[in-house]
Amino acid sequence: MTRVCVFGAGAIGGYLAASLARAGADVSIVARGSHLAAIQANGLKLIKDGEETVWRVRASSDPRDLGEQDFVIVGMKAHAVPPVVGQFAPLLGKDTAVVPAVNGLPWWYFHGANTGTALDETWLESIDPGGAQWKGLGPERAIGCVVYPACDVPEPGVIHHSKGDRFTLGEPNGSDTERLRLLSELLIAGGLRAPRKARLRDEIWIKLWGNSSFNPVSALTGASLDVIGADPACRGLIHDIMVECKAIGEAIGARFGVTIEQRIQGGTDIVGHKPSTRHDVELGRPTEIDPLVSSVQELARRLAIATPTLDIVAALLRLQGQVLGLYSRKQNIENAIRAAS
Structure with a gap:
């Protein structure tokens, strides 16, 4: 069974966690506060198309409780990730892929980009100060993800889906790898659209x-x-x-x-x-x-x-x-x- 941890299971992260649980993945989440407490007590509830489903997933504020994963999906806001990069270490095995499901230019953007500029194989300070993610996670782990759904958290432990089901995926170098296909297939099995694009940067x-x-x-x-x-x-x-x-x-x-x-x-x-x-x-x-x-x-x-x-x-x-x-x-x-x- 594929092990997937969603680090930051808010609106989008929670929607992905519920969808992956539906697909049969071994899903765990890193959350905190009242949201975490509600999920631990009652499960993760998804409200979509007027229907409610509840998914029992492992949840903790401490990644050390969850172990190494096949995929780590980052559901936090992009600016919140660099200060907590060190917390990802217990989730990362030799071949663990990291999938930033975030808005804006991703920190891995210039890995494998071949732009012919001095930017290749570097990070942008405005989104990754000091290269915290580049050095702490490693760009070779990254799978790109462009997020389209609109969701919110109306109360702790509850994800409300408004519209959209597409999460477009791609490897930084444009290749169609086994790990990319596996992630796409899992998301599709969970009821989402997950096309794989060679030119994800476009x-x-x-x-x-x-x-x-x-x-x-x-x-x-x-x-x-x-x-x-x-x-x-x-x-x-x-x-x-x-x-x-x-x-x-x-x-x-x-x-x-x-x-x-x-x-x-x-x-x-x-x-x-x-x-x-x-x-x-x-x-x-x-x-x-x-x-x-x-x-x-x-x-x-x-x-x-x-x-x-x-x-x-x-x-x-x-x-x-x-x-x-x-x-x-x-x-x-x-x-x-x-x-x-």
Whole structure:
């Protein structure tokens, strides 16, 4: 039986844990607080399509209780991972794969990328300060994952699924490995869509297009995606950010299979939806500024590409986060770049 540990079984991590349990995997989770207590007492409850299912999975706040795994899925917010990398060690055997199910540019991005730039086989300081994940987990363990479902945790121990079932997977070097196929098959058996892509980075950038533009504007204004896209001035702002991001992505080999207007309209068509960054603001949780925005800025500086529109929005977003106590990076992006150079 395949052993899978979900480290951080919140909304997305919990959804993956329940789906993998349905598939027959030996699932364990690392969680904490009231969420952990509820799962230990009552099991992990998933509410999907009006139906409730409960899955009994091993759960602990201490990874040492769970042992070595075949796969470790990281369900934490990207900015929360570097400080706790050392806690992953008891879960990692010789061949354990690590699957970061996170938003933004992943820490492993330049492993096996072959961009022809000085970025190859390096990390970005804005998302992996000091190379904590690169050194502590190892990029050779990484399997890429682009996350699309929308879920939330209405109460401890309960995962509510709203929409979406796709988790696109890919190896950093684009190969179709046995471990990649096994993970894809498990997710599919659990009722999810899990396509394997040789060019996963293209899909990362298509999603990042929206994350780096719609997310900050929504976080700052409180507006849903459809409202942002329907406002001419905000739509123009989103367009200009996407132009800048496209230039950065293409400079490191990404291919954009849709136009900017198509991508903007795709977001605008989602009526009433506010992205996770705005939800974090409303709930008083730390915001994902660095993986969604600072990482793009860091790339731009390293590639000598100007991003005047993104820089203005990013400055406002960071100030909002600092004023609200939701963003506490001690280094700004320019210092991070210098530290990595």
